[in-house]
Amino acid sequence: MATFIVLLGPPGVGKGTQAKILANTKKLAHISSGDLFRENIKNQTELGKHAKSFIDKGELVPDGVTIGMIRERLNRADCKPGAILDGFPRTPVQAVALEKMLAEFKGQVNVVPYISAPEAVVVGRISGRWTCRLNGHIYHQMFNPPKQTGVCDIDSSELYQREDDKVETVTIRIRVYLEQTIPLVEYYRKSGKLIEINGEQAVEQVSKDLYSAIKNHFM
Ligand code: AP5
Ligand code: MG
Numbered sequence: 319m320a321t322f323i324v325l326l327g328p329p330g331v332g333k334g335t336q337a338k339i340l341a342n343t344k345k346l347a348h349i350s351s352g353d354l355f356r357e358n359i360k361n362q363t364e365l366g367k368h369a370k371s372f373i374d375k376g377e378l379v380p381d382g383v384t385i386g387m388i389r390e391r392l393n394r395a396d397c398k399p400g401a402i403l404d405g406f407p408r409t410p411v412q413a414v415a416l417e418k419m420l421a422e423f424k425g426q427v428n429v430v431p432y433i434s435a436p437e438a439v440v441v442g443r444i445s446g447r448w449t450c451r452l453n454g455h456i457y458h459q460m461f462n463p464p465k466q467t468g469v470c471d472i473d474s475s476e477l478y479q480r481e482d483d484k485v486e487t488v489t490i491r492i493r494v495y496l497e498q499t500i501p502l503v504e505y506y507r508k509s510g511k512l513i514e515i516n517g518e519q520a521v522e523q524v525s526k527d528l529y530s531a532i533k534n535h536f537m
Contacts, residue, residue, distance in 0.1 A: 319424070319425065320397070320398065320399055320400035320401075320423060320425045321344075321346065321399070321400035321425075321428050321535060321536050322400050322401055322403065322420055322425055322426065322427050322428055323340070323346070323400075323401075323402045323403065323427075323428060323429055323430075323431065323532060323535070324403045324406075324407065324416075324427050324429075324430045324431075324506070325337055325402060325403065325404050325405075325430075325431055325433065326430055326431070326432040326433070326499070326502060326503060326506070326512075327432060327433035327434055327435075327517060328434065328435070328437075328440050328492060328495050329440060329444060329488065329491045329492060329495060330440035330441065330443040330444035330447070330488070331433045331434065331435050331439075331440050331443070331517045332433060332435075332443070332517055332521065332524060333350075333404045333405065333433060334350055334352075334353075334404055334405075334454070334456050335456050335462075335521060336433065336521075336524060336525060336528055337350065337402045337404040338455070338456070339521075339525050340402055340525075340528065340529075340532075341402050343529075344402075344536070345399060346399060346400045346401055346402050347394075347396040347397045347399075347400070347401040347402070348401070348402050348404065349388065349391050349392070349397070349401050349402065349403050349404065349406065350404040350405055350454070351384060351387070351388065351403075351404070351405040351406040351408070352404075352405045353454045354387055354388075354391060355369045355370075355373060355379065355387075356454070356480075358387075359373070365383060365387060368383060369383065373481075373482055374481060374482060374487070375487070375490065376482060376486075376487040376488070376489075376490030376491040376494060377490070377494060378408060378409065378494060378498060381409060381411045381412055381415070384406065384408075384412060385411075385412060385415045385419075388403075388406050388412075388416070388419070389419055392419055392420075392423070397423075400425070400428075403416070407502060408498065408499045408502070409498050409499065409501075409502070410501055410502060410505055413502055413505055413506075427506075427511060428511070428532075428535040429511055429513060429531070429532050429535040430506040430511045430512045430513065431513050431515050431528055431531050431532060432503055432506070432512055432513065432514050432515065433515045433517040433524065433528075434514065434515070434516070434517050435516075435517035435518040436518065437492060439517075439518055440492070441485075441488060441492075443458060443461070444483050444488050445483070445485070445488075446458045446459040446460055446461070447479070447480070447483060448464070448468075448477040448478065448479060449477065449478055449479070449480055450470035450472070450473065450475050450476075450477055451470075451475045451476045451477070451478055452470065452473050452475035453470075453472070453473055453475070455470050455471075455472050455473070457470075457477060461520075461521070462521065464477060513531040513532070515527050515528055515531060
């Protein structure tokens with residue numbers, strides 16, 4: 319049976335960083351809704367053009383568009399053993415849609431690690447973040463600097479700062495998170511699947527805590 323892990327947490331807490339590490343070690347697909355949108359924006363698809371107008375403002379892309387994009391992604395072969403969902407679901411409507419989609423694959427959400435850290439910490443992480451243009455590898459100018467400034471260690475592509483990482487947009491993203499995504503914490507807590515992880519620690523320690531939290535959930 320496939321294993322599906324939903325990573326919850328505020329913008330900049332380290333979902334992408336942890337999802338990449340975990341996907342690598344557990345051989346699961348990494349599905350980042352933000353990365354999928356950015357790929358569509360880069361390729362100037364219709365979906366990308368539509369999504370950009372919301373992402374640039376720090377708002378959520380409408381549920382219908384987002385759910386359709388994730389459905390298509392879940393149908394790809396690399397999701398057969400399961401996936402780590404990073405940034406999806408983000409609203410209760412998306413969570414219900416995910417359950418229905420996974421039921422089609424005879425799967426379910428197994429566990430929901432909720433990584434949290436105070437607002438000042440996540441703002442500091444976002445403001446120092448550099449992202450790789452080619453594959454979205456994640457760096458931080460202080461906490462995880464690349465060997466060579468502006469160049470990805472893994473694929474040598476250019477590092478850039480995300481458009482939506484401007485201070486004004488980050489403030490909106492955090493507000494949107496509190497209003498629209500925090501209800502999911504209660505939703506998954508009630509289902510007994512939520513496990514809280516202290517995100518205010520070094521990357522390696524968060525990885526260790528995350529691993530112990532989920533290790534009993536592999537099918
Ligand atoms: P998305 O790309 O998902 O952004 P986000 O949720 O705001 O999260 P981030 O990617 O900013 O942070 P992260 O938690 O992944 O942290 P990271 O590992 O990079 O979404 C972008 C936009 O797309 C949304 O605003 C919305 O418009 C749209 N969207 C996406 N999904 C959607 C959905 N489901 N529905 C509707 N719209 C949707 O780490 C951050 C920095 O911290 C890095 O520099 C990293 O090196 C550093 N760092 C990480 N961990 C640590 C640590 N433990 N200690 C020190 N530094 C650390
Ligand atoms: Mg991310």
